[in-house]
Amino acid sequence: MAILYPIAAVARLAAQSLAASQPSAAGEVDWNTAPLPSLLDHLITRRHDYLRHEMPLLTELVARVHRVYSVRHPGELDGLPQVFESLRAELQSHLETEELLLFPAIRLQVRDRETGAVAEPIGVGGLAQTIARMEYEHEGAEAAMRRIREVTNGYAIPHHACATYRALILGLQALEADIRHHIHLENDILHPRVLAL
Numbered sequence: 036m037a038i039l040y041p042i043a044a045v046a047r048l049a050a051q052s053l054a055a056s057q058p059s060a061a062g063e064v065d066w067n068t069a070p071l072p073s074l075l076d077h078l079i080t081r082r083h084d085y086l087r088h089e090m091p092l093l094t095e096l097v098a099r100v101h102r103v104y105s106v107r108h109p110g111e112l113d114g115l116p117q118v119f120e121s122l123r124a125e126l127q128s129h130l131e132t133e134e135l136l137l138f139p140a141i142r143l144q145v146r147d148r149e150t151g152a153v154a155e156p157i158g159v160g161g162l163a164q165t166i167a168r169m170e171y172e173h174e175g176a177e178a179a180m181r182r183i184r185e186v187t188n189g190y191a192i193p194h195h196a197c198a199t200y201r202a203l204i205l206g207l208q209a210l211e212a213d214i215r216h217h218i219h220l221e222n223d224i225l226h227p228r229v230l231a232l
């Protein structure tokens with residue numbers, strides 16, 4: 036039996052999730068060489084805004100699906116609401132730290148480098164510590180996603196799953212792909228480029 040949920044909204048969620056997780060090959064910028072402020076803009080308008088849009092939708096789907104299927108199929112999706120809520124709260128705080136603290140500090144460093152106003156290397160200051168803290172939090176997000184993968188049996192869609200359940204699994208899978216790309220852009224490109232300024 037299907038959970039009552041507008042089917043159009045379910046389909047839209049799955050489509051948006053999948054589309055947002057797939058960067059277009061044709062229009063993809065080389066972030067190793069693009070200006071750092073452009074990379075920061077991309078992280079905010081594509082990666083952060085994606086999370087801000089998807090997390091509330093997925094939070095609702097997690098609650099609806101778990102409420103029904105944990106009764107009908109005891110043990111199924113056990114622990115999912117808890118680990119997802121933990122990930123949601125950690126990400127919310129993480130994005131705020133990046134947008135209010137780290138990214139503005141990087142923009143200032145870039146501007147000062149361009150004008151020759153700064154003599155101190157970044158690596159010895161607070162920026163390096165903030166970057167280390169962000170990478171530690173990325174490890175926490177990766178651990179939460181591993182747990183989500185476990186409790187969904189590797190994003191398996193059981194034969195008894197309704198449309199809402201399917202949308203949830205597709206949404207969680209797309210979320211993991213998006214977060215992994217997001218972390219790659221920050222850990223492997225943004226942070227080394229900033230520390231090398």
Ligand SMILES: [Fe+2]
Binds near residue numbers: 130133217
């Ligand atoms: Fe970020």
Ligand SMILES: [Fe+2]
Binds near residue numbers: 129133169173218221
């Ligand atoms: Fe981050």
